[in-house]
Amino acid sequence: MTHVFALPDRPVAAIEGTDQVFPVGRIFCIGRNYEAHAREMGKDPNREAPFFFTKWADALVPNGTTIPYPPETANYHFEAELVIAIGRAGTKVSVADALDLVFGYAVGLDMTRRDLQLEARDKGRPWDTGKNFACSAPMAAIRRVGDIGPMTAAPIRLTVNGAVKQDADIADLIWDCAETIAHVSRFERLLPGDLIFTGTPAGVGAVVPGDVVEVTIEGLETLRVKIGDRDPDFA
Numbered sequence: 001m002t003h004v005f006a007l008p009d010r011p012v013a014a015i016e017g018t019d020q021v022f023p024v025g026r027i028f029c030i031g032r033n034y035e036a037h038a039r040e041m042g043k044d045p046n047r048e049a050p051f052f053f054t055k056w057a058d059a060l061v062p063n064g065t066t067i068p069y070p071p072e073t074a075n076y077h078f079e080a081e082l083v084i085a086i087g088r089a090g091t092k093v094s095v096a097d098a099l100d101l102v103f104g105y106a107v108g109l110d111m112t113r114r115d116l117q118l119e120a121r122d123k124g125r126p127w128d129t130g131k132n133f134a135c136s137a138p139m140a141a142i143r144r145v146g147d148i149g150p151m152t153a154a155p156i157r158l159t160v161n162g163a164v165k166q167d168a169d170i171a172d173l174i175w176d177c178a179e180t181i182a183h184v185s186r187f188e189r190l191l192p193g194d195l196i197f198t199g200t201p202a203g204v205g206a207v208v209p210g211d212v213v214e215v216t217i218e219g220l221e222t223l224r225v226k227i228g229d230r231d232p233d234f235a
Contacts, residue, residue, distance in 0.1 A: 011057045014141035016221050022142050025193035027055040028184050029110055033174050033199025050175045050183050053127050059137040066226040067135040069209050071234035073113035076207055079200035080158035080166050080215040083108040084177055085142045086194040090185050098181035104142040105151045107215050107223040108197050111136040140223035154218040160211050168201035
């Protein structure tokens with residue numbers, strides 16, 4: 001069997017402290033998983049069942065990247081997130097067993113075309129145009145779980161040009177890492193290479209070309225990206 005064209009290489013994420021890489025399969029993103037953020041988006045969380053949307057693996061970009069301002073938006077937002085890297089397969093896993101699937105953790109950004117997301121939400125349409133697009137998932141290197149242990153509490157902070165915009169703790173997650181993994185595994189068989197972006201705290205906001213965004217979670221590699229000009233192919 002001969003392919004009619006060559007497929008691009010599979011996206012990979014760096015693994016902290018090694019020259020190995022983590023081949024990325026799917027990206028699951030949990031929505032409204034911090035109470036304060038749910039309220040700032042006009043929703044009442046009340047520990048409602050978690051929900052998720054997805055991004056292409058191709059949306060992943062490495063630490064230190066300058067990411068182009070995306071087309072068709074005038075309201076481009078940052079969302080700082082803890083990312084879970086899955087290293088073992090699992091279907092309908094229990095909360096008690098869920099953390100056994102974890103390879104490691106990383107700092108990520110769920111970049112969002114907020115105007116397109118809200119327009120889709122108000123019309124009852126999928127969020128794809130607002131969430132799933134090129135360069136929308138920057139991520140720092142993964143730290144192996146054996147080097148850090150379970151992530152249950154740690155400060156998470158985002159700055160833009162040095163000014164603090166998001167400042168919380170992952171202990172504030174409505175659904176913690178184990179609960180989140182267990183929930184997603186009810187709907188999809190989780191596979192090695194999957195990533196789960198666990199949600200963002202309050203304080204999301206817009207960025208413009210030239211802005212530098214930095215995200216820290218205690219114990220993990222800091223993520224830094226710069227917002228570039230619009231992609232010339234879409235300018």
